[in-house]
Amino acid sequence: MRSIYCGQIREAHVGHSVQLVGWVNRRRDLGGVIFVQLRDREGLVQVVFDPDLQEVFDKANSLRAEFCVQIEGVVRARPESQVNADMATGAVEVLGKQLTIINKALPLPIALDDHQKNSEEARLKYRYLDLRRPEMTERLIFRAKVTGFVRRYLEAQGFLDIETPILTKATPEGARDYLVPSRTHKGKFFALPQSPQLFKQLLMVAGMDRYYQIVKCFRDEDLRADRQPEFTQIDIETSFLTAPEVRAITEGLVTELFEEMLGVKFDAFPTMTYLEAMTRFGSDKPDLRNPLEIVDVADLLAHVEFKVFNGPANDPKGRVAVIKVPGGASLSRKQLDDYQAFAGVYGAKGLPWLKVNDLSKGVEGLQSPILKFLDDQAIQGLLARLEVADGDLLLFGSDSYKVCTDALGALRLKLGEDLGFTRTEEWAPLWVVDFPMFEEDEGRLYALHHPFTAPLNASPEQLTADPLSTISNAYDMVLNGVELGGGSVRIHDNAMQQAVFKLLGISSEEAEEKFGFLLEALQYGAPVHAGLAFGLDRLVMLMTGASSIRDVMAFPKTTTAACPLTEAPSFANPQALEELSLAVKKTDA
Structure with a gap:
């Protein structure tokens, strides 16, 4: 049905017959000649319908915004006075010879023009229409190119794309987990992963020494412009590499990505300690612009x-x-x-x-x-x-x-x-390193990164004796005040891991219940390993200049973690609840 995308037609195609499919962006009738802007994912092209072909002309006259159509025609150069320098196809147009209306469109519930001021609720409810806007289409195409580049780069570095489970066990931050009831194990629950952290560490124990995955993660927490209940990570883990070596690989990834996609060349990223960042800028992700x-x-x-x-x-x-x-x-x-x-x-x-x-x-x-x-x-x-x-x-x-x-x-x-x-026109990347292992709140210790982060040059005894002064072997990549990714050298020693759990108030019994499989694995020749995870949504948001990660995701949730399009979440089928041995407790809210 298509011989070329609308947005790909150029002067080199003048005289060629083409078959186009897409949506009517705009129709104008000027002095008996009908002009139609036809749009597909690659852009716009102007199609001209002449009254000499009366049947085709009459059909073109019936077109309305967002009709889905197929057009056959011949590419010709526009008169010099009509060249549109603002369009990639502005030097040419297509003389329409045949027109097929694939599907008509009702009057649109949201505006798709350049000046649209639709509410976010409406945009998400009719997301399949909102994504037709060139701005949104271009962002999704850009995102796809980013993930393609990431895969090629990492695989060239010897990384293996390995999937990890989505149905897993609750994390230490269990209150933030999405729980999935098991039908076959009555009264028990899976959890959706907040990250593949433990599985990728187990892959290192298994000898898969360079792993990556572009993976969905889930977190049930209050949302902000750069937070969603489900988000995507570029997840990386390595064995037998030091923290500087991991940083070099991932810095190379970002440097080459920006040059490829945006033509931006970075110098070597500066490195700043957590203490310096907090002292000079009041943030562990300082915006150096x-x-x-x-x-x-x-x-x-x-x-x-x-x-x-x-x-x-x-x-x-x-x-x-x-x-x-x-x-x-x-x-x-x-x-x-x-x-x-x-x-x-x-x-x-x-x-x-x-x-x-x-x-x-x-x-x-x-x-x-x-x-x-x-x-x-x-x-x-x-x-x-x-x-x-x-x-x-x-x-x-x-x-x-x-x-x-x-x-x-x-x-x-x-x-x-x-x-x-x-300076909004500039890019300012850096590494922040030497984070404290723990922070204290109301007399209780919390891991500043996560409880599987290794200390920097400290034994279990030294860590236990002075936990608040211990520095972790962790590092964050920051760009323009946004944390692009965070990583660390992981604990590969059973005694050290148990010491960290104890400092965090996790008893031996709880540690065995939640992490027994990891503690056991660490006793079977676990290698030194380290990694980093990038937030793909944040990365693409920054690169495209979007104001929210919702604008670089195909089907995001609202700030209340709801989906207006599908009306999720919804009440469960009573029969399904019965099979799961679950009952819903009614509240006044």
Whole structure:
């Protein structure tokens, strides 16, 4: 039915007969000649119907938007005055000779033109129509090319594409698992995997020393623009490679991918420790396109008679730090109040500020409601350390280390976006390394990455003696403030794995119940192994400039994890529930 895609016709095809299939993008009747824009996945081409072929002309006159049609015709050059430089096929058109209406279309429930303002709910309900929009079609084609490139690259590096189970056992974060009841094992449940982590480690024990998989994963948690209940990972695991060697392979993958797909050439990725990232940028995934930095000043303010500063400055768990905003002295009081409210979302109790209006006037050239609490020593120390200039603004954070860091880190990003500091046209990749093994919350330890991450140069005894000071052998790839992928060297020793479980409050009995198969496997010559998993959806979102991963997925869910198209989730068939020995508990909600 088709000899060529619409969007592939060029001047070289002039004089050729072609068969086209696709959808009517637009129909216009101009002075007795009908022009139809025909669209398929590769793009648009203009088809002209002349009244000389009356039967075909009459049929063309009946066409409406989104009719599915087949057209046979001859390619010809457009008159020079009618060339459309905005279309890839703008130098040619097709003179329609035959027209077959494959299927008519009802009036559309959503708009498909360039100026559509459909609600997201409507776009997802009629996703099969929304995906016809060239912008959406191009993103799915781009995604397919990305996965194709990834497969070719990894297979050239000796990696094997191996599938792992979808029906598996609940993870330590069991509350976030999607559970699947078993009909043949009454009262028992499978879980959908949050990642193939344990299976890919077992593949390393099995000797499959270079594994990869482009795999669906599932997580039942609150959603954001870059989160979905089901998402796709580029999952990679290796044996007998060090962390730097794994980083080199995966950095090569991303570097070659960007050059192939976008023509972007990266230099070697810089490496930054977790401590440096949190200290300078207030984030473990810093956006290096933004030049604003957080500067510690607790030592300069520990002596001042102002509890807002001297309290945290003299508290080992406190932090006092500043962001210098070049030109920020022009911000209004309302703008400053708005930024204070923004910082308050992250727990900050205030956002003290100081404007540098005219350095030549000394203290008289400064403006701040807190100026009266600062002595000359503190003021001169601040001005020198921040290297201020006329017109600068200083914004202070002063609280517990976490609140101060989180608030200033988020504020840094907002200021960069609002005031135009962030260089949106650039790419800024980096590796973040040397993460803490654990973080503490209300006296309990949690793994910063996951409980199968190995410590960096620590024995089980050393780890147990001082877990909060232990550094993990983990690494994250970050691009423009987005975590593209996270990985680590894994624990390959049974004693170390049991020590980590114990520190996380997982008893020997619980560890045996949930991870007995892994603990046993580690006793049969388990090799040193390491890996990394990329978020494919995030990667494609960044590369295409989409604002949400939903715009690079064919059939995503809403922010409430629902599917308007199929109306899932739905109530189960009572007979199915009976076979599964399940009953649904009714709630008031």
